[in-house]
């Protein structure tokens with residue numbers, strides 16, 4: 251049976267003001283694939299996610315989600331932004347935060363919305379924190395609540411932007427194991443600087459620094475430094491930028 255293409259990007263270009271950031275990028279992601287997006291700081295990873303979400307308008311090129319323009323498919327994409335952008339003092343409970351994933355701007359949540367939110371919290375192992383205030387969460391818990399918020403939307407596709415940034419190693423293990431359970435259930439595109447993701451659960455690595463390169467993942471047990479993606483990443487990175 252032919253695999254269904256979830257995301258198809260063709261000749262995509264974009265920049266801020268006159269400055270090009272994404273330059274003639276093309277790639278596709280099949281349904282159920284787990285793809286990691288790497289690249290140097292400022293290479294355009296978050297910009298590419300925001301383009302896919304329809305939050306930025308491309309200069310040129312096309313983005314199709316299940317064959318439809320991305321702006322028509324926003325409801326089937328769950329987005330987990332970098333957790334650092336959240337104001338931790340915002341007076342919300344965990345459950346209220348996850349309910350936001352149901353995209354009801356006026357807060358008229360149905361029983362189904364609440365059921366989906368609680369199921370999502372259960373899936374990330376944090377149902378017991380349902381009534382906890384958002385500000386009391388650890389970095390790792392916050393990250394999993396944000397994933398629950400994306401899951402509550404019943405999205406078929408998940409975008410995660412640096413989910414393991416600023417969490418401790420125990421939380422990181424929980425995050426890895428959660429994402430392993432979501433692999434194949436969802437189509438996942440994950441931005442990271444963390445080689446752990448690449449060596450454990452990723453099917454494919456895309457590397458962006460304005461232009462895009464792509465590499466398969468070798469079988470486990472090999473040394474990542476010998477992989478093609480690593481070489482490309484280093485080639486694309488400037489010497490003074492953070493490396494994998």
Ligand SMILES: Nc1ncnc2c1ncn2[C@@H]1O[C@H](COP(=O)(O)OP(=O)(O)OP(=O)(O)O)[C@@H](O)[C@H]1O
Nearest residue numbers: 266267271289290291292293294295296297298441
């Ligand atoms: N709203 C904006 N206006 C102008 N320039 C921007 C804007 N957002 C990002 N940039 C610039 O675009 C470039 C790409 O940024 P982007 O955040 O996509 O990179 P990134 O690969 O996600 O970086 P990082 O790994 O540091 O998160 C950077 O030079 C950044 O300064």
